[in-house]
Amino acid sequence: MKAVLCKEYGPIAALAVEDIEPETMQPGHVRIAVEACGVNFPDTLIVKGKYQFRPPPPFSPGGEVAGRVVEVADDVHAVKTGQRVMAVMIFGGYREEVVVPATNVIPLAATMDSTTAAGFMVTYGTSIHALVQRGRLEQGETLLVLGAAGGVGLAAVELGKALGAHVIAAASSNEKLAIAHEHGADEGINYRTEDLAARVKELTRKNGADVIYDPVGGAATTEALRSIAWRGRLLVVGFASGEIPAIPANRLLLKGCEASGVFWGNFIQREPDENRRNVERLFSMHASGVLKPLISETFPLADASVALNRLERREAIGKLVLLTQAAD
Ligand SMILES: NC(=O)c1ccc[n+]([C@@H]2O[C@H](COP(=O)([O-])OP(=O)(O)OC[C@H]3O[C@@H](n4cnc5c(N)ncnc54)[C@H](OP(=O)(O)O)[C@@H]3O)[C@@H](O)[C@H]2O)c1
Structure with missing residues (x-):
């Protein structure tokens, strides 16, 4: 073979x-x-x-x-x-x-x-675990997704929408943002040409993003964290930029917010029952056409x-x- x-x-x-x-x-x-x-x-x-x-x-x-x-x-x-x-x-x-x-x-x-x-499974499994178990994303909250047209990012956009969030997609090109819109994003920010934190604050009437889904790392994390809401949740999913950011602890204090690690591979080993429920939910959302x-x-x-x-x-x-x- x-x-x-x-x-x-x-x-x-x-x-x-x-x-x-x-x-x-x-x-x-x-x-x-x-x-x-x-x-x-x-x-x-x-x-x-x-x-x-x-x-x-x-x-x-x-x-x-x-x-x-x-x-x-x-x-x-x-x-x-x-x-x-x-x-x-x-x-x-x-x-x-x-x-x-x-x-x-x-x-x-x-x-x-x-x-x-x-x-x-890897992309949707990671993203549902991130948004539900780690991010506790609520209907009506604002979700900011970095790298929103990538594998896990696009899955997070679709799932965020399905869970009733207002989804802001952030990506490095307008072509990528157009794809994120097609998959349910309400707003788009090109973080190559726009000020990410300023635009998130503008789009959320200064409230900021309740949940930030971050598979990118590096400068994008620090920048996104400037736009987090009071009691927000930063989901540390990956470091596609190649840089592991140092998260400023003062920002966590000032915003009463938290940074949560997401490790789907370990989650499926340690919490198989919870994962099984996620998988059933994903299959049902796919069968009904909610996930594309x-x-x-x-x-x-x-x-x-x-x-x-x-x-x-x-x-x-x-x-x-x-x-x-x-x-x-
Ligand atoms: N925690 C977990 O359990 C888990 C599970 C699966 C994957 N991951 C991690 O999640 C990250 C994304 O995985 P993926 O499979 O979705 O990858 P992907 O499809 O390549 O998406 C990554 C996105 O990151 C952005 N990016 C920024 N700087 C980049 C760079 N220097 N090189 C490549 N991409 C860059 C790109 O979006 P823009 O161009 O729009 O910035 C790209 O669309 C990886 O770090 C991966 O290890 C974590």
Whole structure:
């Protein structure tokens, strides 16, 4: 089977595409013939050895896949051969076939195709956990989303709207803001050309943003925090800018506000029941048309590095998905 391999930590260009032997089956596991793999920003970090997890090379990047179950271990009863599923993992997804714990596998509704499924769980799972469990977003509150046309950002825009918030999208181009508007944003701020904090205050009649969803980090975090409302919640989701900001504690004091970390990967391990409820809610919102995941581009598995470069160069909009031969 074909696999995208990171043979040593380094640049994305060094990724290899090779034929490798199928993995051996293990108790409690399921083998999936992969049709589609979601591409996420953490995939760009893991190949460079800059992610929280540093798997020993060689390994495949890739945190989510969708496809069909082709084999189940004898002790697995919840998943059946032939079933259409999605699966989440920390790495290992950019392959024609994966062997994953049955507990990581989620059966797919007939209403969701594999391409959509492969790009769904990481972004919407992270964003619903951020907004509901960490941000306690209330109907009628103002939500500011940074990087609003990126993977997790666009999911946060849609979910924020679905939860009844007034959504302000912030992004680096008018093209990206137009996409955020199409997905439900009420207002847009181009933080390359406009003063982010001043515009948020203007749009909220000086109240500020109740919840700030921040997957960008760096200067954008400090700038956004200047516009937080009294008792606001800053959601620390990621650092796509490459810079981990130092959060000024005086601002937390002055605004009676809080900064909350969001780590979806740990949440699903530590709070599986709460996560299951989130997943059911997401599937139901998708089936009823409330969520409209944007897969802006697909690539053959062999072009994984092209897709990863798009993310690195800040060019990706919504989600990018890799397709295998099985998707044809
Ligand atoms: N906490 C969690 O559990 C969790 C889960 C998934 C992902 N994440 C993190 O969330 C962040 C976004 O992930 P994603 O998959 O949504 O990525 P993405 O699709 O590439 O979106 C990232 C956005 O960040 C903005 N950005 C600002 N500076 C950038 C730079 N130098 N390079 C690239 N993008 C830059 C871009 O928007 P503008 O051009 O509009 O600024 C871009 O759309 C990453 O840091 C990722 O590690 C966290």
